[in-house]
Amino acid sequence: MLSPQATPVVRATLPVVGAHIEEIARVFYRRLFAAHPELLRDLFNRGNQHSGEQQKALAGSIATFATLLLDQPDARPDAVLARIAHKHVSLGVTPAQYEVVHTHLFAAIGEVLGEAVTPGVAAAWDEVYWLMAHALIALEKDLYARGGGEVWRPMEITGRRDEGEDAVSFTLRRVDGEPAGSFRPGQYVSVRTALPDGAHQIRQYSLASAPGEKEWRITVRRDGEVSGHLHGNARAGHVLDVSMPCGDVGLDEGADGPLLLASAGIGVTPMLSMLGSLAASGSGRPVLALHADRSPAHHAHREEQAELVDALAGAELVTWYEDGADGAAARAGRIESLDGLDVREGVSAYLCGPVGFMRRVRGLLLERGVPAADIHYEVFGPDLGLDVR
Template identity: 60%
Template structure:
């Protein structure tokens, strides 16, 4: 809880800080990478830095957390913190790195806001930062403990035992621990981080959803992303990594996981967002679930729809499941009401449904709005975003 004095100061200065956050965060990253260049090459996503999405995500998280502290002082934004903590744990973030971030972030704030940052204002925002940082440090420590790894030591070498081409730009990799130890437990919906050594010496990291849970192995599927450096890791994995090669892979993390209840489910996705949904469907089919399951997926066409056949097979194995698919550009005869973007208002959503969404941000916003209109409770709508979460604290 923020102290009364700091609450007043943060409330008074939040408009100024929020208004300048678009200048503060790029300057912060410039300072951080100037002092610690290996962080850009070995921890942060260079593609997200180049297009500005990481800066936007950081700005949104800071503003959302500060707003929550002053508007709802007795309620900690645990959902937001949990999402960030899982991402950090999968990267192996350590307690010491929060001190490094603090130093350069506050230097950027002081430089942008100048004389407006009095010692009292600086102390108030310092309190905000350490409330957020210490909460994340504690959450991450529990995640490391639960995973059975030392603080930040989440990486293990895995051998690629198989790779399968799903579509022209989606490939599935199956990996097993190189040391022969057991595969870590994973829950449907979680992801792993994969680190690759690139030709320029960088060791870039990307996170990929588990698209299945094969015995004694981990399975993740990767869509090749166009552009440089946005697609440097996916391109490397598609072109350079074959069966028998070794990858550095993290313990599975992620807080958007299939619940253990028996109520109805809606699994809605667009594009490569089908990967965690396929993992969830595989689990439901393997465990003989009798839950009511509604699958909704949108894609460009039949040929770009990864796991199209598998989805049909899993749905057929479930006694009370149905699938709805939309294609923007169908390649053959296709119903008119299933051509174009997904429209969840066209399907029957059972009362008491728990919904899981994954896909691009416009799809998530539209799907969430349609589900709310259908009577699904906001607390029962869970989402996963690939890349920086620009929705943190700003759900519409």
């Protein structure tokens, strides 16, 4: 928790810092990459930096953490920070990099706020930063230890298959012949890719296979420089650098209550892992699977998803297509209402897809009385505050 000395200072200055936090983030990244260009080349997502999305995410995380320290001084921050910690581990972030971030972040705060940053203000916000940093370092240390300290492993592509109009799946096996490894249904891995300009960019992809299989499977939709490179160049026999499985959102396989799995676009992939795991275990849990896409042709793994749902007693699949309904089980447009759907009491909901889609479905579930704690989601890319309605 914040010290008695820092608390009133942070409370008094939070509105000012919050009003300038996006500018502070922009200046921070400019300073950081000027001093450490290798971080932009080999660690940070260049696309998110160009769009400004990463700056917004950093701003939001700092402001949210400071607010939490003020409003809930006795609460542990681990639950709030878990998603960030998993993303950091999937990138191989080290404790030493927090020192680098601190240096350039506080230089940016001074540049933007000027004389308003008195020694007392700087000390109070320094406390906020290190409370957040040390909590993340501790969480990440534990996650690294669970993975045996091995973040990256070489994995060979054993198969490639088109999945819908603009997606392709890859099956992966360890080059040493050992099983790919265990994971929770719903988790993801990072793929580190060497690009033609010499950069090594990292992107996250959900594991679309069920746990327990010797090989892993990921599905890549062509929508950026890394996915485009994989589409154009990755073939069977190629070796990729793949991270340990990460992600704090995973199916609770020990539970027995009803499930709602809502996905859009390539967000179907973690749902395939969950459905496959349920089918393999002979689960009798009621499952309502919802999927939205541009069209049937864009619906990656369409037949496989339907087959997995059909293999589960008491499971139902409902689809929405923006280009128009396709068959009796499909609806036209986007998911704008849950009317007529059997959203059962005690349901655990899992969401994956674009942030706007997940925010909309989360709101619909809250309106139906589903507790916020029972709605789980995964964000690929900067988390821009899905929980804010």
